[in-house]
Amino acid sequence: MSDILTVGEIQNRLFEYAGFKKELKIKHNQQKITVLHVVAEEAKTKIQVSIQEVYANINTFPLPINDRLNEFETYSLDEVFVEIPRIDAISIEAQGVTPIIFNGMQKLLDQNPHASIYMSFNSSRIQNAGFHPKSFAYNLLTMGFGITKIDEYGQVCAVSEEELLTGTQVNLTLKRVIQREFNITKKEEKNPIFREVKPIDIEKPMAVVTKPKSDFNYYHPEIPNPQKQGGVIHNPDSQEKVFQGLVNLGIDVENYEVDVQEYRQYFQNARYVQDFPDYYSFNLPEKTLEHYIAAKLLQLNDKDIYIDIASQHSPTPEIYHRLFGVKAYLQDLDYPHGLNGNKIGGDAANMPVADGFATKMALHCSFEHFENGSDQGFIQEVSRILKPGGAVCITPFYLFDEYAIQTDPAVSIPQRVKFDDDATVYCAYGWGNRHGRFYDPDHVFSRVCQNLKGMKIKIYSITNAKQVDPSCYVQFAALITKSGAAEPLNNAEQYAHALTSSGIIT
Structure with missing residues (x-):
């Protein structure tokens, strides 16, 4: 791929993710989709693969797959498929070796840019496999993926960095919203989401990237406010703090x-x-x-x-x-x-x-x-x-117990939304809205x-x-x-x- 994209064109591709999120929510009837199912166990050096047409709800997790899998002595899907098939969805059960699977499916992803990816993210298992889970998550963002989770009720929700790194399993849905390779100008180079993504190094654990004080400000300098990743979390402790704070102000x-x-x-x-x-x-x-x-x-x-x-x-x-x-x-x-x-x-x-x-x-x-x-x-x-x-x-x-505005950067950055100067901005990929004040x-x-x-x-x-x-x-x-x-x-x-x-x- 050799596209030369301007910042505006890249932002337009980011904006497409809001449409994807809406699509996830409105498509409730089962539909026929072609699914690539990949299974990899940490103790093996091979993968099991099947391609099937199934009827599924777009936000069902996991996708309904039969067990007719073929084994291959490789972790690379690009080696398995000399001719890349048309794929609507990719379901990955690879535990800690998911970074290796991603590294070996770049051609397949480029040939199927609109495919949705369903996978479990477990930071403990990724760490045990020799990879840095936070770096892998950021790598997915810079590869152009929007990341959401599917909760226990089958709803598509924004996912926070904290949730990804707790060591428990999170069911994720990924959708590519920008392409993998593009040329940039030096002015654009300041924002890593506009840089060409390098393939994941599978020979050694990914190094921890040293970044400015706010990791997410590093990804979204267009938003000058203090930033946090993920959505504002509703919880009883916050509700009680707010209640008492209102009482103290005589409200x-x-x-x-x-x-x-x-x-x-x-x-x-x-x-x-x-x-x-x-x-x-x-x-x-x-x-x-x-x-x-x-x-x-x-x-x-x-x-x-x-x-x-x-x-x-x-x-x-x-x-x-x-x-x-x-x-x-x-x-x-x-x-x-x-x-x-x-x-x-x-x-x-x-x-x-x-x-x-x-x-x-x-x-x-x-x-x-x-x-x-x-x-x-x-x-x-x-x-x-x-x-x-x-x-x-x-x-x-x-x-909330902090003055905050929640936004989906895929929507607010292209539309140049301005936020209150004294608010912390929560960047919730997949939320689909430009502004929500707390x-x-x-x-x-x-x-x-x-x-x-x-x-x-x-x-x-x-x-x-x-x-x-x-x-x-x-x-x-x-x-x-x-x-x-x-x-x-x-x-x-x-x-x-x-x-x-x-x-x-x-």
């Missing part, structure tokens, strides 16, 4: 326990599966829980004028109208600008509607995507648009509380989301209310009546 916060049975009745009556079969089928419990929590906290009723913020293709407005009788409007930046029927197009921080237009609003997994100062601008806009007694719910309200308590105060313009905020710490489903991750929700005369039927007893009349409570 109203309390624990909130989801009524699981009431949620399940809501889910059934909302008819997600029957009426919206393609809506977030890979993550439906979490999304529907967010919708339920927002409806519950907002106490929706048939007197409400409701705006679904950053709605895009969400079924929530239709569901809220059917179950609670709200008059629903949908807002999104992608809609044509202006008020067109029940759609509001344009910036959520500057909506083309009159003062006091709405009584209720909600953001479902969207507030974190408001970049730069748009989050502060939106809070100020809420105070203008809400009627007295109105409210807006943000769920999840992403909080507030620490201090930034809740400075960016949200100080822009309330007389409104009040209450933050709810969700204590039992995983009782709904183990895949659920919502930890916090925020309810912002505007003082003044409350709308009729806007109290807990009448909300319960609305639930009963809609069939959610029997």
Whole structure:
């Protein structure tokens, strides 16, 4: 391969990985793919290989393979296949000798650049085989691979360096997002992801590479912030630290326990599966829980004028109208600008509607995507648009014990996303989004509380989301209310009546 690629062209190839991640999520039906299955044991000097056409879900791990394997006295797949076949997926069970397998399949990879690779990564076994696991992981990145993991629920997730190096097995999916060889200019040479990748040396363990203080800043100098590899990790310890930090700042916060049975009745009556079969089928419990929590906290009723913020293709407005009788409007930046029927197009921080237009609003997994100062601008806009007694719910309200922004560099670097100067950027390959803000308590105060313009905020710490489903991750929700005369039927007893009349409570 002798392509000469500009930085922009390389970035475009990086951007393709966001599409790959979306493809992984939306392809749930089994499909026919050609799979190369490779097995290598550490005690042997040969590999077992088979090529089969199988029907598989694209994010199934491991892929369903029969045991018809042929043995070869080599670790090199390029030696096994003189003529390179067309391959859709490569499944590798090589334990610690995976680096050797990769070194011996360069021609095969070049001839099948769109093939997905499924493999287990165990840093202890790689180390015992004489290779440095961290260097091998970085080598994969510089070879042009995007790396994600498949969790125990079959979901494609970002994987952190910490997870890779714990010595336990992590199931990985790799997809090549840039080609292996290209020419560069000296200006581009500063970033190793733009350098030609040298083959892995299988004769000796890979040396530890001495890098600047932040390893991942070394890979992404385009992002000037302090960087960490992998996604922001949700855990109970962080949740407790945030809770206490909010209390110390005098912010109203309390624990909130989801009524699981009431949620399940809501889910059934909302008819997600029957009426919206393609809506977030890979993550439906979490999304529907967010919708339920927002409806519950907002106490929706048939007197409400409701705006679904950053709605895009969400079924929530239709569901809220059917179950609670709200008059629903949908807002999104992608809609044509202006008020067109029940759609509001344009910036959520500057909506083309009159003062006091709405009584209720909600953001479902969207507030974190408001970049730069748009989050502060939106809070100020809420105070203008809400009627007295109105409210807006943000769920999840992403909080962390460090002010952080999560990004997929494959998306944010090509699009030249700017990050807040005081945020640590978590680089999560495979996440597929350009920006996700995690507030620490201090930034809740400075960016949200100080822009309330007389409104009040209450933050709810969700204590039992995983009782709904183990895949659920919502930890916090925020309810912002505007003082003044409350709308009729806007109290807990009448909300319960609305639930009963809609069939959610029997």
